[in-house]
Amino acid sequence: METTQTSKAVITIRNLYKRFGDNAVLNGFNMDLYEGENLVIMGKSGSGKSVMIKCLIGLEEHDSGSINVMGQNIDDLDADQLDELRTEIGFLFQGSALYDSMSVRENLEFPLRRHTKKFGRIHDAEPLVLEALESVGLAKAIDLMPDELSGGMKRRIALARTLILKPSIILYDEPTTGLDPITSKEIVQLMQKVQELYKTSSIIITHDVDCARAIANRMILLIDGKNYAEGSFETLQNNMDPKIQAFFK
Amino acid sequence: MKSILIEIGELSYFAGRFFREAFKRPFEYREFLRQCYNMGNRSFLLVGITGFIIGLVFTLQSRPTLQEFGAVSWMPSMVGISIIREIGPIITALICAGRIGSGIGAELGSMRVTEQIDAMDVSGTNPFKYLVVTRILATTLMLPILVVLSDAIALYGSYLVENLKGDVSFQLYFNEVFGSLEFGDVVPSTIKSFFFGFAIGLVGCFKGYTCGKGTEGVGRAANAAVVYTSMVLFILDFLAVLVSDIFYDL
Numbered sequence: 001m002e003t004t005q006t007s008k009a010v011i012t013i014r015n016l017y018k019r020f021g022d023n024a025v026l027n028g029f030n031m032d033l034y035e036g037e038n039l040v041i042m043g044k045s046g047s048g049k050s051v052m053i054k055c056l057i058g059l060e061e062h063d064s065g066s067i068n069v070m071g072q073n074i075d076d077l078d079a080d081q082l083d084e085l086r087t088e089i090g091f092l093f094q095g096s097a098l099y100d101s102m103s104v105r106e107n108l109e110f111p112l113r114r115h116t117k118k119f120g121r122i123h124d125a126e127p128l129v130l131e132a133l134e135s136v137g138l139a140k141a142i143d144l145m146p147d148e149l150s151g152g153m154k155r156r157i158a159l160a161r162t163l164i165l166k167p168s169i170i171l172y173d174e175p176t177t178g179l180d181p182i183t184s185k186e187i188v189q190l191m192q193k194v195q196e197l198y199k200t201s202s203i204i205i206t207h208d209v210d211c212a213r214a215i216a217n218r219m220i221l222l223i224d225g226k227n228y229a230e231g232s233f234e235t236l237q238n239n240m241d242p243k244i245q246a247f248f249k
Numbered sequence: 250m251k252s253i254l255i256e257i258g259e260l261s262y263f264a265g266r267f268f269r270e271a272f273k274r275p276f277e278y279r280e281f282l283r284q285c286y287n288m289g290n291r292s293f294l295l296v297g298i299t300g301f302i303i304g305l306v307f308t309l310q311s312r313p314t315l316q317e318f319g320a321v322s323w324m325p326s327m328v329g330i331s332i333i334r335e336i337g338p339i340i341t342a343l344i345c346a347g348r349i350g351s352g353i354g355a356e357l358g359s360m361r362v363t364e365q366i367d368a369m370d371v372s373g374t375n376p377f378k379y380l381v382v383t384r385i386l387a388t389t390l391m392l393p394i395l396v397v398l399s400d401a402i403a404l405y406g407s408y409l410v411e412n413l414k415g416d417v418s419f420q421l422y423f424n425e426v427f428g429s430l431e432f433g434d435v436v437p438s439t440i441k442s443f444f445f446g447f448a449i450g451l452v453g454c455f456k457g458y459t460c461g462k463g464t465e466g467v468g469r470a471a472n473a474a475v476v477y478t479s480m481v482l483f484i485l486d487f488l489a490v491l492v493s494d495i496f497y498d499l
Binding site for chain 2: 054057059079083086087089091093094095097098099100110111114115
């Protein structure tokens with residue numbers, strides 16, 4: 001896939017540091033995400049990938065460095081401004097994170113009814129819920145509970161919950177982890193379809209080489225909390241550095 | 250010792266955050282009412298059965314001793330005062346600590362571990378307000394109601410024993426009970442019940458919301474919620490007795 005670095009950056013991270021006690025998770029991480037781009041970040045478990053995207057959306061506080069999202073430095077935002085910015089950023093959690101006590105319909109309505117500044121007061125959310133569910137091919141699951149869904153279905157519903165807010169940026173935290181190869185492929189195809197339909201920019205955190213190959217415009221390899229290598233999938237795959245090769249074996 | 254002090258400090262901070270968030274808009278009425286219904290409705294049967302058995306057993310156990318002293322006629326007063334002032338609130342609170350406190354600890358702990366609380370945060374909802382404030386307010390409101398119901402059922406259990414063993418009528422029994430109760434018996438125990446409810450919600454939410462990672466963390470949160478709440482309840486009960494004694498002396 002082609003890179004799109006001529007577009008403007010929608011997310012810029014500079015010298016990001018984060019530690020938990022003695023464990024330094026991020027050690028000066030840098031990143032730019034360009035408009036319409038799919039940026040894949042790969043790294044070993046515990047290399048700080050998930051912490052980085054949580055810092056990006058304000059779920060974790062970083063120790064130092066700067067994070068700029070759509071022209072706004074997240075350190076300068078108060079809680080309301082951060083909430084408003086979050087309507088532009090969808091987050092697909094690793095374990096889907098559907099609310100157990102709510103049906104699929106209520107799961108999708110929940111963010112819609114909360115972000116009143118973007119959508120106003122919504123009296124009939126059903127058309128929007130159905131539209132989001134149809135985009136992931138699960139309109140029939142509208143009245144099911146999360147415990148009645150398979151792992152792949154949960155991931156799709158979680159994506160629908162993300163899409164219902166019509167975000168410009170989507171953060172995927174290991175979208176294919178724990179899924180069988182066929183379902184993983186379906187999720188990757190769905191992510192491609194979402195990008196075509198909604199023209200989103202995406203950061204995809206993954207270990208899955210097949211997922212990275214299919215979706216990456218550009219990749220960053222994260223080692224010891226900082227950028228080790230950057231480039232297209234083909235460039236990195238053909239690099240002879242043993243540390244880089246280890247990711248593709 | 251250091252870890253206990255840290256825990257107390259964190260719990261106090263958590264309580265402080267509850268008071269700050271509880272009075273800020275928006276108020277989560279629907280979730281609050283849902284929690285009240287869940288807690289009240291689902292605990293009522295357990296609390297009712299326990300109260301009934303306590304009333305029966307308490308009367309059966311006390312009767313022979315009172316009979317020895319020829320003081321069986323004091324039974325309604327003794328049972329009434331004991332249940333209303335002490336046994337009803339503390340037993341109901343302990344049952345609710347096991348039933349509601351552990352449930353809150355496990356539920357919030359599991360939501361934390363499966364990132365549902367983070368998802369809520371990202372969805373533009375303040376999870377502390379939605380999950381914690383509503384649950385603490387619901388336990389604070391529902392526990393006194395459960396205590397009143399439990400007291401009533403316990404007294405009815407006691408009446409059944411008296412009726413079978415001593416042929417005492419319903420009217421006579423309850424006239425004796427209410428005749429012996431004073432303002433100073435009912436009001437402190439009702440106030441105490443609000444504090445018990447608050448403690449159950451606060452400790453359960455604290456343990457669940459700050460739960461460590463993994464399923465082990467969820468188990469620990471549920472378990473710690475019950476153990477810590479029980480300790481807090483006894484301390485609160487002791488303080489409540491001290492304070493009511495001061496008022497009695499005035």
